[in-house]
Amino acid sequence: MLSFELTEDQQAFRTELARYARTRLRPAYAERAAKTDFPWEAHKELAALGVLGIGLPEEFGGTGVSPDDPVTLGMATETLAYGDVNVAAAPVQSGLVAAQLAEGGSRAVQERYIPELISGDAVSGIAVTEPGAGSDAAGMRTVAEPVPGGWRLTGEKIAITHAMCAKTVLVYARQPGSVRSKGISCFLLPMSAEGVSRAHMPGMGCLPLGWGSVAMDSVFLPADHLVGSEGLGFAAAMHHFDFSRSALGLLCLGAAQASVDEAAAYARDREAFGQRIIEFQGVSFPLAEHATYLEAARLLCYRALWARQVGQPHTALAAMSKWWPPRVALEAIQSAMQIHGNLGYSTELPLQQRYRDVMAYLVADGTSEIQKRIIAKDLLRKVGA
Ligand SMILES: Cc1cc2nc3c(=O)[nH]c(=O)nc-3n(C[C@H](O)[C@H](O)[C@H](O)COP(=O)(O)OP(=O)(O)OC[C@H]3O[C@@H](n4cnc5c(N)ncnc54)[C@H](O)[C@@H]3O)c2cc1C
Incomplete structure (x- = not known):
């Protein structure tokens, strides 16, 4: 059952x-x-x-x-x-x-x-994205050159969450001469290592998460700082993203639920035209609709996480729960702002802040478009294309 x-x-x-x-x-x-x-x-x-x-x-x-x-x-x-x-x-x-x-x-x-x-x-970070390779992560150029006792890493990563506050970063780099996903390995990079520098990237939200870039100039890493199998880091990273994507979907939904609850409470108390605004269907129906969308999106995320838990295929489910729930969450927050009238636009309330913070997840951990590519690929696999 x-x-x-x-x-x-x-x-x-x-x-x-x-x-x-x-x-x-x-x-x-x-x-x-x-x-x-x-x-x-x-x-x-x-x-x-x-x-x-x-x-x-x-x-x-x-x-x-x-x-x-x-x-x-x-x-x-x-x-x-x-x-x-x-x-x-x-x-x-x-x-x-x-x-x-x-x-x-x-x-x-x-x-x-x-x-x-x-x-x-x-805290730690995960460094995949580069100036010239974001969605097309297999196009990364950061190189890990084998040297006696370990590797030397050279390259630049950008848009990294926790870059400014992390003690370590999991960094992905390729063997010299390797192409696309083959030859990419994962390394644990201490941010204190010689040759590492970082720079803050200002964003429209998620400010406390220390978003920034990490540059590596011939950074030596001992052999035991390799994480996973040499040359197989790309597939391992994708497997882990299959988990984080559904969790990030839920992250957005939690913030959206707070916004919808605040809007419902506000609509219960606020009066216009001699009655509480919740009595207007123009106010109560959007709340009902967003409550429904949030519930549906929540079930999708949990379904993906449960499939992972029991070892069932979940790559497409994870991709679904990364593009749709953030979108649903943003629309719910926007509606909550509208129901609050001028206050919704004001920085007095946290709604506009949530909107800016949640918007990050349309891009972070793979854009909505890339998630749809993954889902379409799964569809085609099922119909034998
Ligand atoms: C807040 C935030 C936090 C982040 N944290 C991290 C982090 O911790 N670590 C990390 O490594 N990265 C992180 N990123 C980077 C993020 O993963 C990349 O921004 C994302 O993968 C997109 O890469 P890009 O920005 O280079 O865009 P591009 O790949 O250049 O894409 C530009 C546009 O083209 C679209 N596009 C590209 N290819 C296709 C295609 N085949 N089909 C359809 N559309 C396509 C994209 O969807 C996008 O709309 C973060 C980003 C943000 C905003």
Whole structure:
């Protein structure tokens, strides 16, 4: 029988996180979101709540449930995003890096770098995008040249989340002379390594996430900093994106749900033409429609995460839950702004901030167009084209 019921443990965890999101995160969301400082205090609180160790090995401080315990992680992300969509990105970002280290990192790298991600003492980034290669990631040019004892990396990555606050970055680079996806490997790059520099990239939202570029000028990395198999890093990265995409969909939906709830409360209290505006179908129907779209998009994301959890194919489902839910979320937030009238446009309320923050996810982790390409490819595979 089909069931979307969370376990008792997951429900209790969600209740705890929902309380934290509403009472601790939400009141100061707009204030945090306006600054470029990484929210270390909230991040450490997430660690104390156990959010940063979901699915990660117990020996390093994680819950050890499964390689990435995708349903729990998605649920935590959605629940926290109700309070602060930027802070809530942490379990996806830290989880994505730590899961790759747990899966393919050397013992030395695992012991040194996974515990600090779970304890919230450090954050990491994932560096794929380059000035000349974004959607076409296989066109990357960063080179990892084999040298005695390890590699030397040279190249530039841009648009990297956490570039400015990360202690380490998972960086993708190719063997000299290799072409397209073959020959790309993944490395753990300490940002303190000689030859690494970083620069802030101002954005229209997600300011606390430290968006920026990372340049590598003949950076030496010891042999044990290779993550996964040499030359097979591209496929491994895509496998991990199949998880993060659905979690990011839920991240957007959590923020949108907060906006719709705020709009419903406002419409209940605000009066015009002698009655509460919620009595106008022009106000109540959009709320009902967005509540419906959010619910449908939420189910899609959980379906994708569940498929990953039980080992079913989920690449197309993950792509669906990366292009549609952010779009649904943005439309819901925009409608919530409209229902608030002039206040919706004002920076007094967090709605416009959520709109700018959520908009990032139409592009980050693969654009909507690239997700549709993945879905269309799956369709064609099914009809035998
Ligand atoms: C807030 C934010 C955070 C990010 N964080 C990270 C990060 O942590 N790490 C990282 O590596 N990258 C990150 N990125 C970069 C992101 O992954 C890339 O921006 C994205 O993959 C698109 O690449 P591009 O910007 O080079 O656009 P391009 O690839 O140049 O695309 C430009 C436009 O053309 C469209 N397009 C391209 N090819 C096709 C096609 N075949 N069919 C249809 N349309 C196409 C795209 O959809 C887009 O609309 C982040 C981006 C943002 C905005």
